[in-house]
Amino acid sequence: MMKGKDVLVIVDVQNDFCPGGALAVSQGDLVVPVLNRYIRRFAEARLPVVATRDWHPEKTSHFNSCGGVWPPHCVQGTRGAEFHPELALPEDAVIVSKGMGVDEDSYSGFQGAGPGGTPLADLLRQRGAERLFVGGLATDYCVKQTVLDGLKKGFQVVLLEDAIRGVNLKPGDSERAVEEMVRAGAERKRL
Ligand code: VGL
Numbered sequence: 001m002m003k004g005k006d007v008l009v010i011v012d013v014q015n016d017f018c019p020g021g022a023l024a025v026s027q028g029d030l031v032v033p034v035l036n037r038y039i040r041r042f043a044e045a046r047l048p049v050v051a052t053r054d055w056h057p058e059k060t061s062h063f064n065s066c067g068g069v070w071p072p073h074c075v076q077g078t079r080g081a082e083f084h085p086e087l088a089l090p091e092d093a094v095i096v097s098k099g100m101g102v103d104e105d106s107y108s109g110f111q112g113a114g115p116g117g118t119p120l121a122d123l124l125r126q127r128g129a130e131r132l133f134v135g136g137l138a139t140d141y142c143v144k145q146t147v148l149d150g151l152k153k154g155f156q157v158v159l160l161e162d163a164i165r166g167v168n169l170k171p172g173d174s175e176r177a178v179e180e181m182v183r184a185g186a187e188r189k190r191l
């Protein structure tokens with residue numbers, strides 16, 4: 001099932017996207033126990049774990065307070081921007097931050113950077129990644145864009161279907177997002 005060149009990519013499992021948060025995704029917290037099982041498997045196999053985070057400044061055109069569509073969320077340094085407290089990230093998980101600009105949406109983890117400002121694609125290539133296992137929040141935004149970019153950049157992608165939840169601004173957005181990812185070449189998988 002997993003092999004040497006696999007990397008687990010956990011997208012934006014942050015308090016603000018979970019129930020009670022500023023941009024809560026319905027049942028967003030339910031991805032946590034599923035992802036924790038993948039984290040354990042990857043850690044036992046000594047395979048890398050990457051966690052992306054939405055990491056916004058206080059003022060950004062991404063927020064409805066500045067002309068965007070979203071209520072302010074995941075502001076750098078706030079509790080809402082922290083990873084869900086039960087997400088059991090390994091010590092050596094690579095954290096990738098995105099959405100730091102004042103004039104960008106940056107839904108894709110591939111628009112983000114890790115330690116030293118290294119872009120996600122470079123971090124993955126440095127680790128020999130060939131296949132990405134992707135789960136997290138939100139299906140119809142950051143998960144979708146991260147999966148589509150990963151495929152464009154030549155990675156195989158396994159979409160962890162029971163470890164994703166969507167915003168669904170319009171009913172059905174998440175289902176359509178999954179279809180789009182599969183059409184683009186993602187493989188779907190459940191625990
Ligand atoms: C996201 C909406 C706004 C996401 C981030 O992580 O999917 N969605 N910012």
Ligand code: ZN
Nearest residue numbers: 054062074099
């Ligand atoms: Zn955001």
